Amino acid sequence: MNLNMTLPQRPLTIKRDVLSLPFVYYFSPPIILALLVAMFCMEGPGILRDLQIKQAPLELKDGDIQGSCRTKKAIFTSCEAKLTYAYDGVKHVAETDFMFVDLHSGDYEASIVISKTDPKLATLSLGLSMLWNRIISFLAFGFLLAAGLVLLLLTLFRILRSRGYIRQPGMLSLVPVAITASSESRGRLTLTYADTVREDKTKRMAFTQLEKGAEPIVIGESKGHPVALAAWHEHASVPVLLDSRLERINLAQEERANLLRTLTDQGLIGEQSENHPQAKSQFFVQSLKVFAAAVLLLLVALFGYWLWYVFAAPSQFTSPATDINNMMPAPLNRWACTHLQERFGDQNAPFGCVADDFKSWK
Template sequence: MSQVTLPLPSRSIEITGRPFAMPAAFLFTVVILSAMAIGLAIWQGPGLWRDWQISQNPLTLDDWDMVEGECSSRRGLTDCEADVTYSYQGTSYGTHISLAFLDFASGDYLVDLVISADDPELATISLGLDMLWNRMAVFAVFMLLFGGGAMAMIWGAIKANQANGAAKAPGRMDVVPVRIAGVDEKRADKYVAYHRLDNGKRKGSIIRTHFRAGEQPMMAIGADGGWYGVAVKPEHLSMPVILDRGLTRLDLSESERQQALAAFEAEQQRRGVVPGEAAKPKKQGPNWARGLLAGGGVLLLAVVAFFGFWLYYVLAAPDAFDPVGIEINNVMPGPLNTWGCEQLYARFGDESAPFGCVGDDYVSWKVAGEKTKVKS
């Protein structure tokens, strides 16, 4: 590390303790995310599987009754519950239907009852089939957030445990700089997050470590005048280990430790650091500006992709019944949905209307007026 002088013995050195910590709030976060993923799977999974089976050979019934049915919408996420009874080939059936999908449109839904011609016990409302791809997408996104988040936390804990095991093996050390990403103080303990550096730039994912009461991460001013965390990289380990102010994380003799600290402090004093000043890193919160920029960039890309595919669908798609295009056009605000349906009608007016563009009869085009063209 050219930024800081820290002379270590030219021999294999062992790292003491467990220098790598698991992700913050690991157990709590994993339990909550896993519970949400399992709850979502129990809530929506069976209904999606049922409606997928029905969609393979659907049959619309006339002899049925809705005992109780209601849809509620919260910020575009619509949740529908219905209890239905029906008869088919002399046998009576009853079932509960639950489904959730994304829809920004307002108003009531008119539905039919659809069963599987292969298994009449499988029944759903036509809205469930119309929104099947929408529901699958919503389910996949939330499962990715909940289940993927839990798996990411578990993977981070596994990596930390593996790195702690590897760090026990003695090896030669290179002194390297690291960039502190944040310090989380819990009572007297500190949880420090830091990044590896490559040519002064952050590299790789965040590494976390735990300092007990009375311990401080070793901080220093480098040759370029910037503040760095002082770490060592064992020859057999890919992740650097940030050192503590007293060098107790390294298995050194007392004379070796004092010699290294004396050279380090002398250099820091020449650079204008008051003794003890580098011992306490400034507590850093999250970088809100960078987070907002990153989130805004992702959101912008998503919006561009969303509207780009919608324009492709209504203006150039070869099939009016493209499932993704139908769902996007259906959730568009009224004026945009109407405009999109007009473009589709200009190209596919001789065919039945896709969902989102249908009139009251569920077949004709709602934008066609008296000149509606229906596929015979």
């Protein structure tokens, strides 16, 4: 069916305020940007310092450590400490703080480690052993925040840009869109929809709030989501969801009546489907499936990395593999430590396989 044939073939305008934006798209970008800056300022200098120390580390037997580590949300551990030590007869005072991801119960053992080339640089041995854990966590959280910020800004730019274009005359074409979420308040439907149905889909998402009592023109279903009719302005970046009364397009009364009649004859307008209230629950189920798949993929990747550590890692102190091994159930941990001891039994045991003396194999 050629949907374009149902529209008048002349430049048309669309009413204002038919493209909406959730309030979160306005206040979230500055918050995410502030979090990014804060994370870089808090974690970046400590990681750079410990990378420099790791090039020429020297563990001190004496020194005073005043500080503690706190675990939040079961896996996020943050440590702060004031270090007082002497080297070559010179007294130094330094502060260190860092964050890493770990499943751990009980206390951490740590000592002071300084740089041989620059004794003023000092950290905790715990910070060095968790360095790759810290770097990966830092990059992962930074990437997620940056990706979220970019997606929010792109959506914000597209919607605001399209708002201006649709009020200017331009050729319109009818396109199908998938309604991915819906809610109703005081007789008005608020809908989230995406260009994911047609062959040359852009997968772009848009938002709208229909007029009181109005409904979308539901013309089918795709992948569990209701499919509705939308108009795409030739200069806009996203389509505009149409209402069943076609009041969103600025048409002459006769043109609107003819268009409604044509759409009815083609079976696109008739008894409205009641599918759209289900879109919210369908979207939740779909999101749950994606989340479960992502978690499963992550677990498979971590398990594969752990097996590589047990059988092929060049060092028993490879991080964050030592942390993963320590989090394994007791039978798997014992099995891994046995194989690691066969490979590195003449050396000190790593975290996760170490005995109470923090050196020998358990």
